[in-house]
Amino acid sequence: MKKLLVTGGAGFIGANFVHYWMNKYSADKVVVLDALTYAGNIANLDSVKDEANFTFVHGNICDQVLIEKLLVEHGIDTLVHFAAESHVDRSITGPDAFIETNIMGTYSLLKAAKKVWLDGAFNDGKVLEEHRFHHVSTDEVYGTLSPTDPAFTEDTAYAPNSPYSASKAASDHLVRAYHHTYGLNVTTSNCSNNYGPFHFPEKLIPLVITNILHDKALPIYGDGQQIRDWLYVEDHAYGIDLVLQNGRIGENYNIGGDNEWANIDIVKTISKLVEQEFVKNKDLGIRFPTAKAAMAQNTESLITYVKDRLGHDRRYAIDATKTNNELNYQPKESFETGIAKTVAWYLNNEEWWKSVMDGSYQNWIAEQYS
Numbered sequence: 001m002k003k004l005l006v007t008g009g010a011g012f013i014g015a016n017f018v019h020y021w022m023n024k025y026s027a028d029k030v031v032v033l034d035a036l037t038y039a040g041n042i043a044n045l046d047s048v049k050d051e052a053n054f055t056f057v058h059g060n061i062c063d064q065v066l067i068e069k070l071l072v073e074h075g076i077d078t079l080v081h082f083a084a085e086s087h088v089d090r091s092i093t094g095p096d097a098f099i100e101t102n103i104m105g106t107y108s109l110l111k112a113a114k115k116v117w118l119d120g121a122f123n124d125g126k127v128l129e130e131h132r133f134h135h136v137s138t139d140e141v142y143g144t145l146s147p148t149d150p151a152f153t154e155d156t157a158y159a160p161n162s163p164y165s166a167s168k169a170a171s172d173h174l175v176r177a178y179h180h181t182y183g184l185n186v187t188t189s190n191c192s193n194n195y196g197p198f199h200f201p202e203k204l205i206p207l208v209i210t211n212i213l214h215d216k217a218l219p220i221y222g223d224g225q226q227i228r229d230w231l232y233v234e235d236h237a238y239g240i241d242l243v244l245q246n247g248r249i250g251e252n253y254n255i256g257g258d259n260e261w262a263n264i265d266i267v268k269t270i271s272k273l274v275e276q277e278f279v280k281n282k283d284l285g286i287r288f289p290t291a292k293a294a295m296a297q298n299t300e301s302l303i304t305y306v307k308d309r310l311g312h313d314r315r316y317a318i319d320a321t322k323t324n325n326e327l328n329y330q331p332k333e334s335f336e337t338g339i340a341k342t343v344a345w346y347l348n349n350e351e352w353w354k355s356v357m358d359g360s361y362q363n364w365i366a367e368q369y370s
C-alpha cells in the first residue's frame with residue numbers, strides 16, 4: 001500500500017491522475033496539496049473528496065515547512081509532483097509566477113523530501129529506504145523540431161524556448177541533481193500535449209470546444225501549421241503509473257501517443273465533431289441557440305487567424321520507444337475515441353466550464369480562503 005502526496009492534484013492532469021489512481025489502487029492513501037490558483041478547481045475532485053483515504057490540503061509547494069509536515073504526518077512514501085504554472089502564453093506575459101512555482105516550488109519539495117526521507121530529520125536520523133519522488137515534466141524542455149526532424153528521445157539535448165519550458169527544464173535539472181548528489185529516489189516523465197476532461201479552457205482544445213458553443217472566434221496563432229503530439233490524459237496517468245511501479249531510479253521516461261496534428265487540423269476536426277453532436281442531439285440547439293451548429297451553419301467559419309505566439313515552437317513529437325519497451329507502455333485510447341469522449345464531456349459539463357470561465361469559481365475561492 002502506497003501513501004501518495006500529489007501536488008497540483010486539483011488541476012487538469014493532477015485531478016485525472018487522482019481519479020485514475022484511487023480507482024485502481026483503492027487501498028492507497030492519497031493526499032492532494034494544491035494552492036488552487038486560477039487553474040486549480042476543487043470541484044475536479046468532487047467524486048473522491050469524501051473517501052476515507054483521501055485528504056485535500058490547500059497550500060503552496062513553496063512552503064517547505066508545510067511539505068515536511070505533510071510527509072511526516074501522513075507517512076508519505078511517494079510524491080507525485082504535478083503542481084506548476086502550465087500555460088505558455090501566461091509565461092510570456094508574466095514569467096515571475098513560473099519561476100517561483102516551477103523552480104522554487106520544486107526546489108522546496110526536493111529539500112523537504114531530502115530532510116524527511118534521507119536525513120530522517122523527524123525520525124532519529126533514520127532513512128526511509130522505500131521512497132519515490134516522481135516529477136511530471138513536459139516535452140517542451142527539448143525545444144522545437146522542424147517537420148523532418150526525428151522525434152524527441154530521452155537523450156535529446158534540452159533547449160527550452162519559452163519562460164514556461166525554461167522553468168520546467170530548470171526543475172528537471174534540480175530533480176536530477178538531487179538524485180545524483182544526495183541519492184534521492186527520483187524519476188521524471190516528459191509527456192506531450194494532453195487533452196481530456198477538466199482541461200482549463202484557455203488551452204487550445206477546450207477553448208475551441210467552448211468557443212464553438214458560444215459562437216466565438218476560434219483564434220489560430222500564425223499560420224496554424226504548428227504541430228503538437230496529443231495524448232488522452234488518462235493515458236498520461238497510466239504512463240506515470242508504470243514509471244512509479246517499474247521505472248528505474250534516476251531515469252527520464254518520455255510519454256506520448258505518436259499522434260501529431262497541425263493545430264488547424266485539430267480545430268477543423270473538433271468543429272466537425274461538434275456539428276455532428278448537434279445533429280444527433282436536438283437538445284443542444286436549445287441549450288446553445290447562438291452556436292452556428294444550432295442553425296446548421298458551418299462552424300469552421302469561426303476560424304480566425306491571429307498574431308503568432310512569441311517564440312512559438314513549430315513542432316513537438318515524442319519518441320516513447322524507451323517507455324514502450326522497458327515498461328510495456330501503450331496508450332489505451334485512440335485519438336478518435338479520446339477526442340469524442342472529450343467533446344462529450346464538455347457538452348455534458350457546461351456548469352464546470354462556465355464556472356471556471358466566468359470568474360464565479362475564483363470569487364468563491366477568494367471567499368473560502370481569504
Ligand code: NAD
Nearest residue numbers: 008010011012013035036037039040060061083084086194
Ligand atoms: P494545470 O495548470 O491545469 O494545473 C496546475 C495545478 O497546480 C493547479 O491545480 C494549480 O492550482 C496548482 N498549483 C499551481 N501553483 C501551485 C503552487 N505554487 N503550489 C501548489 N499548487 C499549485 O496544469 P496541468 O496541465 O494539469 O499540468 C500538470 C503538470 O503536467 C505540470 O507540471 C505541467 O508542466 C505538466 N505537463 C502538462 C502537459 C499538458 O498538456 N497540460 C503536458 C506535459 C506535462
Ligand code: DAU
Nearest residue numbers: 086087088138139140192193202203204219220221226263
Ligand atoms: O507539450 C506539452 C505542453 O502542452 C505542456 O507542457 C503545457 O503545459 C501545455 O499547456 C501545452 O502547451 P502548448 O502551448 O502546446 O498548448 P496550448 O493548448 O496552449 O496550445 C496548443 C497549440 O495551439 C500551440 O501551438 C499554440 C496554439 N494555439 C493555442 C491557443 C490557446 C492557438 O493557435 N490558438 C489558441 O488560442
